[in-house]
Amino acid sequence: MTTILTVNNITKVYTMREGSVNALNEVSFAITKGDFVSITGPSGSGKTTLLLALSGLIRPTAGSIIFEEKHLEKASDKELAEFRKNNVGFVMQNFSLIPYMTAIQNVMIPLGLSGKTMIEQRELSEAVLGLVGLEDRKNHFPRELSAGQQQRVAIARALINNPTLIFADEPTGNLDPLLSTEILEFLKKINKERNITIMMVTHSPQAAEYGNTRIHLRNGTMDTLHSKETKTLTE
Amino acid sequence: MNLFTIVWLELGQRKTQLVSGILAITLGIGVIVAIRSISVVSEKAVAVNLDNLGANILVLPQGANVDNYYAADIDAPTLPEEYVERIVTSDLTGVDNLSPKLTRRININGQKLVLTGILPKNELASKPIWQNSGLFGGDLKVACGPNPSNETLGYKDEKLQRKSIDSLGISDCLIGSNAAIRLKVKEGDKIIVEGTELKIGKVLGETGTIDDDRVFAHLHTVQNILGIQGQVSAIEIMGCCNAISDGLLSKLRNILPDTKITTIGQIVSTQIKTNKLMNQISLIILIIIVFVGGISIGNYMWANVNERKREIGILRMIGYPKSSIYFVLMLKAAIMGLAGGIIGYLAGVVIAWFLGPYIAGVNIPPIPGLLIWSIVISVFISLVGSVLPAWFAARFEPFTNMQEV
């Protein structure tokens, strides 16, 4: 059992003209490689802020985040970008696709910094689009795809760089229950088959069930952290 | 996918804004290119015109200038032909050749042409009184010696000599190449000019000047046709340069009252002054477009990066560093500048093409060298105008995209 991510007492205070908000308050936990972590909590409890801090998109006000022995809170912007590029895939509630790029072009974006040739990029992207069952939609623009299909394109994009971690922020928030199940099953599948660690923020208790580790936040403070003993992937 | 593809795909978006962003630069470059083309070509045209003149001193009526002379307006002032005789009979030395001319715009078969009356060399020389004057005597040449200042102006004496027309019958004419085409005539044909029939002795070679639209005939014939007996528009004099610096001009002024006597040097320097003014105007416009064009591009970029906040956030989220965002935006600015420069240059060429004949009296061919200049200026302005918006965009909070729900 290897620990992939360790969080020690992170605090995030947003300071604005109108005052400051304590979005995270001394949160600590450790995540094991291959975990499927679900993060729940009421709106405004700091779930998104936690994901942002873990992916280096914002810096915690205090505390440390250690990914494979590297201190992210001390890393430079450039190192953090590098970290995201090499290790992290994102799946967002709003899909975060670029509207004027086709499905395959969107999937290729993370490869833009890889130095791979266009042909290599294309082959790789087609393969991943095949994995999410969208081979035949590769030349469609996001507006020509259904919500579920758009989210699958986003998942393909998250997978293209073979990440160690996938951060998902309410990935099923804009999907109906049937499509939600489909996406969640898919996430579970890649979690198991590829041993990719997944951290998923969700509102829905059913979705949260997919996690073998649960983090519950309330007002920026961690309420509960518990792991199911029914883990299939440990040892 | 790479940074270039990202720029390329995005360029297809919001085209109207894109076009209005580079409009100011494009227009400014267009105006400058037009001014430069016209002034460069008109400078050359003046040089060629003067070269064709076959003279380095021009005697004009008081109140006239070289432009009047070339314009050949219907009411352009004249001076008495008798002045030719005065020069010849005077004891002036250093007058190597001279040619009185009468010039008017006329209409032949519906074609607007220029009719120029000239006195052929043989008639000047054949007058006994002139033969005595030593005007065309061999010893005069020796007295003149080499003519270094003419050389530096690019007008070779040898060429000037060739220009004189040795003989021309009273009912003959010579016709410019373009005039021949427009009138659909050839050597040996006859044309009717204001009721007078003239036989075409020769179609002249193309010169690229107004001479191509000219009909040359005997001075006295032209005087009769136009009803301006005993008058000429100008007397062109080929004076030797040493003599000019020895005060030939003031001696000429003494014997030719009510005239304006200028040298090629003066005419050229007037043209140079005009061009200097044009260059200053270009410089002012350049300064204006650097500001207006730069601000306009900057403004476009600012609006563009704000609209693209989400998209920039997605790229940052995926792992693109700030430097890539900066590069993408500056590359876009460079492409816009490149397009603005090329379109501006083409616009300038078109403006010069249409306005040239009115302003400078000549057709303005494109000057390819200005294309490089246009591109360099335009790209430079575009980059400078975009630096700040791009700098800010690279520093946008990368999670903008994640917090909107």
Ligand SMILES: Nc1ncnc2c1ncn2[C@@H]1O[C@H](COP(=O)(O)OP(=O)(O)O)[C@@H](O)[C@H]1O
């Ligand atoms: N960029 C920000 N500036 C100021 N306050 C913020 C910002 N982002 C989030 N917050 C505040 O921090 C708290 C936690 O927000 P967030 O992490 O988005 O919660 P959740 O994702 O659980 O709904 C909220 O009170 C929110 O208003």
Ligand SMILES: [Mg+2]
């Ligand atoms: Mg949230």
